[in-house]
Amino acid sequence: DSGVTQTPKHLITATGQRVTLRCSPRSGDLSVYWYQQSLDQGLQFLIQYYNGEERAKGNILERFSAQQFPDLHSELNLSSLELGDSALYFCASSSPGAETQYFGPGTRLLVL
Amino acid sequence: GQSLEQPSEVTAVEGAIVQINCTYQTSGFYGLSWYQQHDGGAPTFLSYNGLDGLEETGRFSSFLSRSDSYGYLLLQELQMKDSASYFCAAPTGGFKTIFGAGTRLFVKA
Numbered sequence: 001d002s003g004v005t006q007t008p009k010h011l012i013t014a015t016g017q018r019v020t021l022r023c024s025p026r027s028g029d030l031s032v033y034w035y036q037q038s039l040d041q042g043l044q045f046l047i048q049y050y051n052g053e054e055r056a057k058g059n060i061l062e063r064f065s066a067q068q069f070p071d072l073h074s075e076l077n078l079s080s081l082e083l084g085d086s087a088l089y090f091c092a093s094s095s096p097g098a099e100t101q102y103f104g105p106g107t108r109l110l111v112l
Numbered sequence: 113g114q115s116l117e118q119p120s121e122v123t124a125v126e127g128a129i130v131q132i133n134c135t136y137q138t139s140g141f142y143g144l145s146w147y148q149q150h151d152g153g154a155p156t157f158l159s160y161n162g163l164d165g166l167e168e169t170g171r172f173s174s175f176l177s178r179s180d181s182y183g184y185l186l187l188q189e190l191q192m193k194d195s196a197s198y199f200c201a202a203p204t205g206g207f208k209t210i211f212g213a214g215t216r217l218f219v220k221a
Binding site (some may be wrong): 002016033034041043044045048050055056057058090092099100101102103104105106 | 153154156160162173199208209211212213
């Protein structure tokens, strides 16, 4: 158990819909990262937050947005969903100055 | 562009030693991490090299050579449970982290 929690574990929805994925980092970690992993693919970096502020942006679609709240939990919003958005979405957290990222169990999103 | 290249698959026998290579091309490089991911699971951290040389953690070791833009993960005394995907990862300029596409390790009895 990494200490990072993600909800929900599974999500099935239809094209055009909007969903929100939630992540709670490990206690004391200020950084939260979001990744997308499609079937048999590597991890694609989406976005990073540090202590409530956006720190880095990867290949995140305009239909996707995220935020980190004062209690440091983070949410990833995916809208106008397409079939190709079906993937595993991982959240990770790290402590200040550390390289190690601790990953949550992921949310498996299926868009039908 | 920025990338990390690693072999897609490696097969080895139980009890053997296997090396998974990673060559990188990134800006703002300052270290190489390795993660293990079992099917359906989350990536878990294995090792980090911030300096050139070898880092050893039990049966796993990792090596970095900045002059060659190259690193590797060495797994010794392979066990069936080591069958998984292994990813190298590096921070890039601007706090982004990029991951290699992953190497799928198959351990045979």
